[in-house]
Amino acid sequence: MEYFIQQLVNGITLGSIYGLIAIGYTMVYGIIGMINFAHGDIFMIGAFVALISFIIFGLTGVALPIILLLVLLIAMLFTACYGWTVEKLAYKPLRGSFRLAPLISALGMSIVLQNYVQVAQGARVKPMQPLISGGLEFFKNSEFIVTVSYLQIFIVILTIILMGIFTYLITKTDLGRAQRACEQDRTMTALLGINVDRTISITFIIGSSLASVAGMMFVLYYGVIDFYIGFLAGIKAFTAAVLGGIGSLPGAMLGGLLIGLIETMWSGYVSIEYKDVAAFSVLIIVLIFFPTGFLGKPDIEKV
Amino acid sequence: MSNLLSVENLTMKFGGLTAIDDLSFDAKNNQITSIIGPNGAGKTTVFNCLTGFYKPTNGQMFLHKEESKISLRKYTDFKIAYVAKVARTFQNIRLFPAMSVLENLLVAQHNKLMVASGYSLYGLLNLKTYRDKEQLAVDKAKYWLDIIGLTHRADDNAGDLPYGDQRKLEIVRAMCIEPRLLCLDEPAAGLNPRESAELNKLLKFIKTEKQTGILLIEHDMSVVMGISDHVVVLNYGKKIFEGTADQTKNSKEVIEAYLGVDE
Amino acid sequence: MEKKDIIQSFKDSLFTGFIALALFGPIVGLRTASKGEGLFITPQWGVVFLLVGLCILGRFLINLNSARTTEFTIFSKLASKFSAITEDKAKHFAITAILFAVVFPFLPFTDRYFMDVAIMILTYIMLGWGLNIVVGLAGLLDLGYVAFYAVGAYSYALIATTFGWSFWICLPLAGLFAAFFGILLGFPVLRLRGDYLAIVTLGFGEIIRIILINWYEVTNGPDGITGIPRPSFFGLPFKRSPDEGETSFHLFFNLEYSTMHRIIFLYYLILVLALITNYFTLKIRKLPVGRAWEALREDEIACKSLGVNPTNTKLTAFAIGAMFGGFAGSFFATRQAFISPESFTFIESAIIVAIVVLGGMGSQTGVVLASIFLIGITEMFRDLEQYRMIAFGGAMVLIMVFKPKGILANRKPTILMHGDKK
Numbered sequence: 001m002e003y004f005i006q007q008l009v010n011g012i013t014l015g016s017i018y019g020l021i022a023i024g025y026t027m028v029y030g031i032i033g034m035i036n037f038a039h040g041d042i043f044m045i046g047a048f049v050a051l052i053s054f055i056i057f058g059l060t061g062v063a064l065p066i067i068l069l070l071v072l073l074i075a076m077l078f079t080a081c082y083g084w085t086v087e088k089l090a091y092k093p094l095r096g097s098f099r100l101a102p103l104i105s106a107l108g109m110s111i112v113l114q115n116y117v118q119v120a121q122g123a124r125v126k127p128m129q130p131l132i133s134g135g136l137e138f139f140k141n142s143e144f145i146v147t148v149s150y151l152q153i154f155i156v157i158l159t160i161i162l163m164g165i166f167t168y169l170i171t172k173t174d175l176g177r178a179q180r181a182c183e184q185d186r187t188m189t190a191l192l193g194i195n196v197d198r199t200i201s202i203t204f205i206i207g208s209s210l211a212s213v214a215g216m217m218f219v220l221y222y223g224v225i226d227f228y229i230g231f232l233a234g235i236k237a238f239t240a241a242v243l244g245g246i247g248s249l250p251g252a253m254l255g256g257l258l259i260g261l262i263e264t265m266w267s268g269y270v271s272i273e274y275k276d277v278a279a280f281s282v283l284i285i286v287l288i289f290f291p292t293g294f295l296g297k298p299d300i301e302k303v
Numbered sequence: 304m305s306n307l308l309s310v311e312n313l314t315m316k317f318g319g320l321t322a323i324d325d326l327s328f329d330a331k332n333n334q335i336t337s338i339i340g341p342n343g344a345g346k347t348t349v350f351n352c353l354t355g356f357y358k359p360t361n362g363q364m365f366l367h368k369e370e371s372k373i374s375l376r377k378y379t380d381f382k383i384a385y386v387a388k389v390a391r392t393f394q395n396i397r398l399f400p401a402m403s404v405l406e407n408l409l410v411a412q413h414n415k416l417m418v419a420s421g422y423s424l425y426g427l428l429n430l431k432t433y434r435d436k437e438q439l440a441v442d443k444a445k446y447w448l449d450i451i452g453l454t455h456r457a458d459d460n461a462g463d464l465p466y467g468d469q470r471k472l473e474i475v476r477a478m479c480i481e482p483r484l485l486c487l488d489e490p491a492a493g494l495n496p497r498e499s500a501e502l503n504k505l506l507k508f509i510k511t512e513k514q515t516g517i518l519l520i521e522h523d524m525s526v527v528m529g530i531s532d533h534v535v536v537l538n539y540g541k542k543i544f545e546g547t548a549d550q551t552k553n554s555k556e557v558i559e560a561y562l563g564v565d566e
Numbered sequence: 567m568e569k570k571d572i573i574q575s576f577k578d579s580l581f582t583g584f585i586a587l588a589l590f591g592p593i594v595g596l597r598t599a600s601k602g603e604g605l606f607i608t609p610q611w612g613v614v615f616l617l618v619g620l621c622i623l624g625r626f627l628i629n630l631n632s633a634r635t636t637e638f639t640i641f642s643k644l645a646s647k648f649s650a651i652t653e654d655k656a657k658h659f660a661i662t663a664i665l666f667a668v669v670f671p672f673l674p675f676t677d678r679y680f681m682d683v684a685i686m687i688l689t690y691i692m693l694g695w696g697l698n699i700v701v702g703l704a705g706l707l708d709l710g711y712v713a714f715y716a717v718g719a720y721s722y723a724l725i726a727t728t729f730g731w732s733f734w735i736c737l738p739l740a741g742l743f744a745a746f747f748g749i750l751l752g753f754p755v756l757r758l759r760g761d762y763l764a765i766v767t768l769g770f771g772e773i774i775r776i777i778l779i780n781w782y783e784v785t786n787g788p789d790g791i792t793g794i795p796r797p798s799f800f801g802l803p804f805k806r807s808p809d810e811g812e813t814s815f816h817l818f819f820n821l822e823y824s825t826m827h828r829i830i831f832l833y834y835l836i837l838v839l840a841l842i843t844n845y846f847t848l849k850i851r852k853l854p855v856g857r858a859w860e861a862l863r864e865d866e867i868a869c870k871s872l873g874v875n876p877t878n879t880k881l882t883a884f885a886i887g888a889m890f891g892g893f894a895g896s897f898f899a900t901r902q903a904f905i906s907p908e909s910f911t912f913i914e915s916a917i918i919v920a921i922v923v924l925g926g927m928g929s930q931t932g933v934v935l936a937s938i939f940l941i942g943i944t945e946m947f948r949d950l951e952q953y954r955m956i957a958f959g960g961a962m963v964l965i966m967v968f969k970p971k972g973i974l975a976n977r978k979p980t981i982l983m984h985g986d987k988k
Contacts, residue, residue, distance in 0.1 A: 056607065100707050103760075104962060
């Protein structure tokens with residue numbers, strides 16, 4: 001029982017990270033109907049920017065909360081630039097091309113980003129000293145002590161705050177309305193005088209910023225990154241987006257949590273070697289039997 | 304004249320919306336039956352039910368074959384064309400644009416050619432039996448191309464044809480599966496008067512020469528009134544009138560449905 | 567051009583430079599390196615300024631160019647010229663290329679290194695042709711093609727090391743196994759939409775790889791399988807000193823022993839396998855099933871309305887593609903005599919997809935050119951491995967943006983009514 005609770009806590013933490021990445025997938029899919037294959041690598045770049053900033057600020061000796069806030073903002077800013085540029089270079093010229101073109105272009109972009117970071121930052125793994133240590137302990141009297149680290153609390157709370165801001169942005173502001181309009185019918189939205197290109201750009205910026213936050217969390221949580229982390233994390237987050245119902249924002253978060261839980265439970269109870277198989281199998285099963293996910297809209301084939 | 308198709312109590316609901324409501328009608332062999340009605344009346348939905356793209360919520364659709372009848376509900380997807388021999392065209396033309404006109408017509412004879420090619424085995428061995436059957440298929444394509452006057456463009460990409468020719472090509476492509484029932488979804492949309500007249504001629508030819516029943520959705524009244532033997536009028540998913548073209552023209556209900564009623 | 571335009575493009579270029587600075591600043595400019603305990607930053611500002619400068623200059627030149635014409639003219643002109651040349655001469659090119667390939671091992675400058683590269687290029691050509699059936703003809707984006715390559719290689723290795731059967735028995739068996747896996751995967755997933763299919767095949771490829779790593783009892787895990795038998799020349803092994811009762815190749819033909827014999831044999835083996843793949847593809851494209859593949863790529867709904875069974879048709883494409891992947895895998899296993907899961911990563915799939923896409927989907931000649939270009943030329947710069955991958959990815963993006971149908975995208979009808987007009 002205690003072990004289960006521990007895995008639950010770990011799963012929720014991991015799920016928060018996946019959920020934040022998944023939002024980027026689901027938003028882009030909602031608005032331009034493509035799988036942004038390079039999104040996982042945007043997350044990876046976010047993690048690198050965060051790592052670099054941590055090292056720099058680590059040398060200055062500023063108080064920890066300020067460091068966290070600064071790194072968060074810096075990571076969001078610089079990663080957003082990547083998201084914006086990728087869209088402008090690789091996706092925007094392809095609107096109206098044949099249906100697999102954006103996916104292939106995204107695949108190319110993903111390869112570029114991965115190898116670019118490998119060249120620029122080296123292929124070795126990058127370890128970082130833990131910044132936030134300590135935690136709360138529960139069930140001290142039992143055989144298995146459940147630990148909830150401060151870092152885990154930080155990750156979950158930050159996720160909830162970001163989700164709050166984000167939900168407000170999408171449901172209550174002009175920007176959110178424009179975005180939802182573009183999802184429904186891009187041509188009509190443009191005819192009504194909304195700058196569709198700008199709205200799409202902003203979608204990529206938001207998605208990349210959230211992914212960079214996930215990247216920062218990843219650095220803090222695992223303490224080690226390399227140029228390849230974006231691939232697996234990206235696939236898992238995409239699975240999360242599909243599981244929650246692609247196009248649905250609460251769905252992405254829900255899917256993220258589920259994938260995080262499935263992964264930790266699988267590693268905890270079944271087999272740690274095959275933990276990635278669990279994620280991939282979920283992906284395949286969901287896509288085959290359950291393509292609309294939990295909160296997605298059914299995709300009626302128009303004849 | 305014998306019944307070809309009978310639709311009985313067909314109902315189709317999407318969530319709370321009833322697109323077709325308890326619709327019954329018959330279509331006869333060697334006749335053109337038109338389904339007309341204002342936009343959103345549920346005409347295309349009827350087609351999608353008939354051709355297996357939707358599964359109707361309720362009701363039956365039978366295709367009569369001599370004494371027996373087969374239920375179209377049992378067939379979905381590609382089997383409607385393959386087994387039941389119901390062919391259709393689409394409101395927004397669906398050709399294979401990057402393939403040649405001839406290839407388009409050969410794909411329509413796919414199942415026959417698959418058997419002829421011994422599921423590719425004879426074809427790979429280049430046996431004469433396959434080559435002969437392929438020639439037959441080409442001849443058939445040529446027959447239809449001659450009729451619509453596109454033989455000279457057989458080797459051009461279908462997507463390069465003018466719009467009106469694409470419409471005609473889609474119809475003869477459907478005819479290449481040798482259908483018993485041909486469903487045409489707004490074939491005259493976007494055609495100029497001359498092309499419409501040619502279309503009328505083509506449909507009349509199919510009706511009289513090919514022993515095929517035609518079911519037609521159309522807004523162009525010159526086409527509907529010119530060639531229909533029987534007209535079914537839908538409004539809000541319900542049948543509001545059924546009769547010959549002349550009867551329809553003078554029906555009060557139909558005029559009200561189209562033009563509204565003065566309060 | 568007016569002065570206003572120039573100022574405008576200059577401003578725009580500066581903005582580009584600003585963005586480039588934001589992009590390259592942290593990632594390129596602040597290189598992290600481990601020293602002892604922790605990570606330290608090594609600044610690389612020189613490189614950053616160089617890159618930013620290049621971006622500004624490039625953008626400015628593009629702006630000047632596009633002020634005259636709307637299109638990115640140089641590239642598209644080049645591309646269209648290229649396709650025009652090869653369309654006319656495709657047949658001549660094919661014959662010349664095959665002749666060249668046949669005499670290649672005996673050319674004066676051909677050494678061991680050239681042969682190795684040539685064998686590698688031919689392996690990729692074969693994989694590209696195999697995948698072309700799936701992606702180019704049937705329009706199914708398969709991002710897990712390497713899985714079938716792996717299945718072929720492992721089944722060949724396992725059968726050959728366990729039963730000691732000869733290459734010529736193991737090869738078809740490995741192909742069949744791969745085809746079987748193709749059907750196994752294809753059956754549930756082929757009704758999925760295009761982009762979902764791509765992701766699912768990717769997942770499948772990864773699952774196969776993870777299983778290969780972890781299933782020690784059978785695959786020997788990350789250590790891989792060693793001692794895979796080399797192929798023999800119709801029963802004559804390529805050995806300096808054959809076992810008792812055996813005659814080796816050089817003794818039989820009364821030649822001086824040379825390791826090149828085996829290499830040359832392997833070269834012709836893969837050449838023949840690749841040409842068989844090509845011949846088969848060209849042939850089946852003209853059969854009803856091949857036409858149905860292309861029709862499905864064009865419009866699946868129309869296919870259904872004509873009675874074409876989409877699932878079965880796609881399944882045949884998938885299985886046949888997988889089979890050729892399996893053949894190539896067997897060849898790979900026998901050539902290396904050692905295989906491990908490391909050879910079957912996602913990036914391999916991506917490279918094969920890149921070859922097909924860059925060559926022009928459905929174009930057989932395109933696959934050859936793309937393989938020579940991507941594998942051969944970049945092989946010369948082996949030390950620049952990562953730069954090569956950046957160029958790969960970048961080329962994929964550029965092709966999609968400027969020539970989405972690939973460099974050689976001139977489809978010829980599979981059958982003509984009026985014969986060849988030219």
